[in-house]
Every structure is written in structure tokens, then in C-alpha cells.
Amino acid sequence: MTKYILQVEDLVCEYRLKRQRLFGPHPVLRAVGGVSLQIMPGQSLAVVGESGSGKSTLARTVMALETPTSGSVKLNGEDLFAMSSARLREVRRNLSMVFQDPYESLDPRLKIGVSVADPLDALHEARTSSERRTRIGEALEAVGLRAADAEKFPHEFSGGQRQRIAIARALITRPALIVADEPVSALDVSVQAQVLNLMHDLRERYGIAYLFVSHNLAVVRQVADEVAVMQCGVFVEKGKAADVFAKPQHDYTRKLLAAVLKPEAMRRAQPPLRAIPN
Amino acid sequence: MMQNTLSVQNLSVSLRTDSGYVPIVRDLSFDVRKGAALGIVGESGCGKSMTALAVMRLLPDSAQTSGSIMLEGNDLLQLSEGAMCAVRGARIGMVFQEPMTALNPAHTVGKQIAEGLRLHKGLSSRAAIEEAGNLMDLVGIPNAGARLSDFPHQFSGGQRQRVVIAMALACKPDLLVADEPTTALDVTVQLQILELLEKLIADMGMSLIVISHDLGVIGRLCDDVMVMYAGQAVEKGTVADVFDAPSHPYTRGLFGALPEAQEDIGARLYTIPGVVPSPFALPHGCKFADRCGYVVPACRDAEPPLSPGKLGQLARCIKVPEVVA
Ligand SMILES: Nc1ncnc2c1ncn2[C@@H]1O[C@H](COP(=O)(O)OP(=O)(O)O)[C@@H](O)[C@H]1O
Numbered sequence: 001m002t003k004y005i006l007q008v009e010d011l012v013c014e015y016r017l018k019r020q021r022l023f024g025p026h027p028v029l030r031a032v033g034g035v036s037l038q039i040m041p042g043q044s045l046a047v048v049g050e051s052g053s054g055k056s057t058l059a060r061t062v063m064a065l066e067t068p069t070s071g072s073v074k075l076n077g078e079d080l081f082a083m084s085s086a087r088l089r090e091v092r093r094n095l096s097m098v099f100q101d102p103y104e105s106l107d108p109r110l111k112i113g114v115s116v117a118d119p120l121d122a123l124h125e126a127r128t129s130s131e132r133r134t135r136i137g138e139a140l141e142a143v144g145l146r147a148a149d150a151e152k153f154p155h156e157f158s159g160g161q162r163q164r165i166a167i168a169r170a171l172i173t174r175p176a177l178i179v180a181d182e183p184v185s186a187l188d189v190s191v192q193a194q195v196l197n198l199m200h201d202l203r204e205r206y207g208i209a210y211l212f213v214s215h216n217l218a219v220v221r222q223v224a225d226e227v228a229v230m231q232c233g234v235f236v237e238k239g240k241a242a243d244v245f246a247k248p249q250h251d252y253t254r255k256l257l258a259a260v261l262k263p264e265a266m267r268r269a270q271p272p273l274r275a276i277p278n
Numbered sequence: 279m280m281q282n283t284l285s286v287q288n289l290s291v292s293l294r295t296d297s298g299y300v301p302i303v304r305d306l307s308f309d310v311r312k313g314a315a316l317g318i319v320g321e322s323g324c325g326k327s328m329t330a331l332a333v334m335r336l337l338p339d340s341a342q343t344s345g346s347i348m349l350e351g352n353d354l355l356q357l358s359e360g361a362m363c364a365v366r367g368a369r370i371g372m373v374f375q376e377p378m379t380a381l382n383p384a385h386t387v388g389k390q391i392a393e394g395l396r397l398h399k400g401l402s403s404r405a406a407i408e409e410a411g412n413l414m415d416l417v418g419i420p421n422a423g424a425r426l427s428d429f430p431h432q433f434s435g436g437q438r439q440r441v442v443i444a445m446a447l448a449c450k451p452d453l454l455v456a457d458e459p460t461t462a463l464d465v466t467v468q469l470q471i472l473e474l475l476e477k478l479i480a481d482m483g484m485s486l487i488v489i490s491h492d493l494g495v496i497g498r499l500c501d502d503v504m505v506m507y508a509g510q511a512v513e514k515g516t517v518a519d520v521f522d523a524p525s526h527p528y529t530r531g532l533f534g535a536l537p538e539a540q541e542d543i544g545a546r547l548y549t550i551p552g553v554v555p556s557p558f559a560l561p562h563g564c565k566f567a568d569r570c571g572y573v574v575p576a577c578r579d580a581e582p583p584l585s586p587g588k589l590g591q592l593a594r595c596i597k598v599p600e601v602v603a
């Protein structure tokens with residue numbers, strides 16, 4: 001057994017684009033051009049870069065939703081692309097994904113409970129309906145919703161609540177790694193803070209590891225132990241989050257840091273804000 | 279004498295629904311100073327976009343509007359629809375969050391920018407296309423002349439937003455209204471668009487309303503700020519005052535939730551508990567009371583008036599001294 005939950009080696013992902021001429025060759029777009037990374041159990045790595053830098057392709061390949069051109073993705077030491085499809089289904093329980101858009105990721109016609117239990121049902125894991133109900137309730141409560149919410153429909157929830165539901169669905173198989181692609185980019189600042197805190201707390205409570213993808217360096221501060229900066233399909237900088245923020249080495253990292261809009265005018269330290277009494 | 283490009287007084291907007299009229303914007307007053315930028319900030323559902331639509335008189339037919347909206351001395355609410363059409367596009371430009379909603383995918387961007395110029399400025403087709411090229415250049419699209427004949431899908435998200443800004447600027451409006459202009463963009467592209475807007479208002483002496491849920495955007499671009507909650511202004515003043523000493527608990531909560539404002543890596547963020555109240559079920563008294571850590575019984579008795587904050591701003595709260603203490 002290796003000690004890493006996730007180990008990606010020399011990953012290359014290419015897309016064949018449409019031919020420009022009828023009998024011409026397919027042009028090839030190299031979305032990920034040789035990326036390696038490791039994540040220890042309970043640790044989190046944030047991949048930061050602009051649109052088109054290859055972050056989502058990397059995330060989808062780690063989820064085995066795409067097949068790489070070359071290189072390997074190992075979960076607990078086992079290569080996802082060298083195993084049988086039966087084995088892949090089995091190891092999938094350790095892997096969950098959360099997407100950007102909380103409106104598109106839930107089927108509007110299905111009750112929340114059905115959507116949340118979907119990964120569990122795919123694994124045929126809950127043997128009885130009461131076990132299934134318990135697991136749905138646990139997952140919803142873990143994200144700050146109520147077990148009874150399983151009976152409601154997506155339109156009864158706000159954007160932030162829907163992202164919680166998407167996270168509950170990701171949690172239900174009790175995964176060791178969650179891959180989150182821009183999980184807060186579509187949310188208001190105040191809701192974004194709630195979801196970031198939730199991800200932070202789930203990690204402390206369940207020891208979940210994250211591969212967290214974002215275009216905004218500011219939002220990864222709460223959840224990342226390590227930060228990898230991606231540009232044109234490769235990592236141009238990778239290091240401890242504190243180091244990357246304090247001493248960026250690459251010009252592109254400095255550019256991303258400069259784009260973070262710190263409300264500078266808020267110079268004066270504010271008195272502590274009184275929390276609402278429970 | 280300080281001049282205002284736009285002066286909104288006691289604006290209220292209600293929408294007709296199956297269960298009667300619901301108040302969306304309530305007794306809102308604000309000014310946009312000449313050549314200055316006003317930021318409107320608040321969570322989704324606080325009435326920011328409805329306020330912008332009211333200013334442009336683009337609210338749905340089910341809306342009932344009262345108050346006054348003075349643009350350079352004329353009340354827009356008193357204009358005929360025909361007269362208002364001439365104001366829109368010519369004197370008020372608009373930019374929305376999703377550039378593709380403002381662009382027609384079937385026409386070249388050159389044609390779309392030129393259209394406003396022909397319509398509002400009476401330019402000939404040739405002069406309008408030439409001016410469109412100048413505008414594309416002004417908003418920083420490389421090789422502008424050659425790209426006039428490209429279609430919207432041939433541009434990246436950030437460039438499309440630049441095209442929309444070029445369209446909005448075509449007739450050199452007095453006021454540009456931008457509703458979440460950078461929310462759909464990468465942060466690096468966002469910064470470029472904000473720098474562009476900053477340069478344009480400086481060069482053209484235009485006034486600007488920027489709507490955003492992100493105080494970082496407002497702080498970067500604006501001179502004045504109005505914080506909206508449940509259809510009302512809960513704090514307003516200069517960016518310098520409000521950012522230096524936010525005086526309403528809601529404003530302070532919005533600052534606390536910003537990861538950008540966090541010094542410590544890995545720390546939890548402040549979150550504002552609960553959600554914005556539904557306009558169908560506004561609580562009595564202070565609308566923020568259910569989410570406020572400073573609430574006392576008196577807060578629920580009557581709607582607090584706007585009163586002086588810590589610096590020059592106004593805050594709709596009866597506990598300002600404690601909030602800023
Ligand atoms: N199915 C696809 N076919 C062709 N090109 C694609 C496909 N998906 C993504 N790409 C291209 O791959 C590059 C990387 O995209 P993506 O991984 O989505 O980046 P990011 O997540 O950083 O926005 C982009 O140039 C994108 O246009």
C-alpha cells in the first residue's frame with residue numbers, strides 16, 4: 001500500500017478536434033500536458049488557473065470520466081485506467097465530485113433524497129430501505145440540512161442550499177477524496193463563505209481529502225494545504241498554500257494574486273463582530 | 279455646486295402576483311454624482327437588479343413604480359415610452375452579467391455596435407461601422423478593425439463583455455449601468471474589465487452604477503456605495519467611510535464573509551446566518567433582525583430610520599454605537 005490517497009503521474013490529456021479539411025489530419029489540443037501530483041489522506045490540494053488552463057480536464061480524468069492519452073491516476077495505489085470496470089465501480093465509492101453549478105447538477109424532477117442516494121444506489125450498497133434512509137439523513141445532516149428535506153424538490157432550495165445538497169450527494173458513499181470543480185464560483189459571497197466553511201469542517205470531521213479547482217486564489221485559502229498553479233496544461237508552481245501566497249515564485253502566480261480584489265480601503269481593524277446567539 | 283447625473287428619490291417598486299402586490303424596492307433614495315461611480319451591493323434577492331431595471335424603465339408590466347428618477351433634471355418616470363427609448367442606449371448604457379444575453383449570435387459584432395449609432399446618432403452605415411471599429415479599439419480589443427465582421431461566439435468571455443461595453447458606450451451616455459459585469463468572468467479577466475471601466479469613466483467623464491455582490495469589486499471601482507437589504511438601503515456613504523468603518527451589522531457581515539479579507543490561511547470565515555427574507559413575508563421592524571447579533575426587542579418595534587454611522591455614512595440601525603464600538 002502506498003501512503004497517498006491520490007497519485008497522478010505524467011498525466012497527458014489530448015482532445016482530437018474536428019478536421020479542418022475533409023481528408024486532413026485531426027488537429028490535437030493538449031489540455032493537460034504532463035501533470036504529476038500527490039495527495040495524502042485528509043490533505044487538500046487546490047489547482048488554480050484561468051479558464052482553459054486544463055483544470056477541469058484534470059479533475060474529470062481523476063474521476064475517470066475521461067481517459068488520459070498517457071500517464072496514470074492511482075487511487076490508494078491502484079491505477080484507475082488499468083483495472084477492470086467492475087473494480088473501477090467498486091473503487092469509485094472512494095471518489096466523489098462536486099460541480100460548479102448548483103442549478104444544473106440536480107434533476108428538477110427528482111426529490112432531493114433520490115438525487116442524494118444516487119451514488120449509493122449505483123453501488124448497491126444500502127441493503128435495506130431503512131439503511132438507505134438513514135444514510136440519506138446522515139448525509140443531509142452532515143451538510144446542515146434536515147433528514148426531512150429528502151422529501152423536497154430542488155426548486156424549494158436556494159443556490160447555496162443546492163450546493164450543500166450536491167455536497168451531501170458527494171458524501172453519501174463516505175469517500176476518501178472529493179474532487180470539487182469551482183464549487184463556489186456561482187455563489188454569492190455570503191453563501192460562498194458558508195460552503196467554504198462546510199468543506200473546511202467536513203475535512204476536520206471525516207478526514208476527507210480534496211482536489212479543489214478554482215480560478216480564484218482567494219477562495220482556496222480556507223481549504224487548501226497545498227496550491228498548484230496551472231497554466232496551459234502544466235503546473236508552473238506548486239507548494240504549501242502559505243508559501244504560495246506569501247512568496248509566489250512564478251510570474252503567472254503573481255498575476256493571479258494581483259487579480260484578488262482585497263477591499264484595501266478596509267484598512268482599519270474592525271471590532272469583533274457579534275455572532276447571533278443560538 | 280455638486281452635480282448629480284442621477285437622483286433617485288423615494289423609489290418604490292411592487293410586483294403584482296397571485297397573492298397581491300409584493301414590495302421589491304422600498305423607499306429608496308440615492309444619487310450618482312457626475313463623473314463618479316456608485317456601487318450597489320447586497321446578497322441575491324435584495325433588489326439590486328430591480329433597482330437597475332427601474333432606472334432604465336425595463337421592469338415587467340406587472341410592476342408598479344412610484345417616486346422619481348431624475349436624469350440630468352428630467353424625471354424618467356414621467357417620460358413616454360417613445361421618449362424613454364431615446365434615453366436608453368443614447369443617455370444610459372447598460373451592461374449585464376452574461377454578455378451573450380446582450381449580443382445577438384446571428385449578427386456580426388460590428389453590425390450590432392453600429393446599430394445603436396445609426397439609430398440614436400443618425401450616422402450613415404459607413405460612418406457607423408467606422409465608429410464601431412474605434413469603439414472596439416477603445417475597449418481594448420486587439421486588431422479591432424478586422425474583428426468587426428466576427429460573430430459573438432468567436433470571442434472569449436472577457437472579450438464579449440468588452441464588446442457589450444463598446445455597445446453601451448456607443449452614444450457616449452451620461453450614465454452606464456453595469457449589473458454584475460464581471461461575475462461570470464475569471465478573476466484575471468475581471469480585473470482587466472474593471473480597469474477598463476475605470477479608465478472609461480475617467481476619460482469620458484461618465485457616471486457609473488455598478489451592481490455587485492462582491493465588495494472587492496465595489497472597493498476597486500467606486501466612489502460611493504449603497505448596501506441594499508430586503509429592498510432598502512441599509513447603509514450608504516463614500517467607499518472611504520463605509521469600508522473604513524462599516525456601521526451596519528449587515529455590511530460588516532458581508533466584509534467578514536470575504537475570503538479576500540482574511541489574513542489567516544485555513545481559518546473559518548464569518549457567515550451571515552439565515553437567508554434574505556422573502557418579500558412576501560417581511561418581518562415587522564428591522565428586516566435584518568432575524569440574522570443580527572446585536573438585536574434587541576426595540577429593533578422589532580419599528581423600521582429603523584437611516585441615521586449617522588461612524589464616519590460620514592448613514593446606517594439603518596438603532597445600535598450603531600455598539601456595532602462600531
Ligand atoms: N470535449 C472537448 N473537446 C475539445 N476541446 C476541449 C474539450 N473540453 C475541453 N476542451 C479544451 O481543453 C482546454 C482545457 O479545458 P478545461 O479543462 O475545461 O479548462 P478549465 O477547467 O481550466 O477551464 C480548453 O482549451 C478547452 O477549450
Ligand code: SF4
Binds near residue numbers: 528568577
Ligand atoms: S436595528 Fe437592531 S436588528 Fe436591525 S441591524 Fe440594528 S441592531 Fe440589528
Ligand SMILES: [Mg+2]
Binds near residue numbers: 051052055056
Ligand atoms: Mg473549468
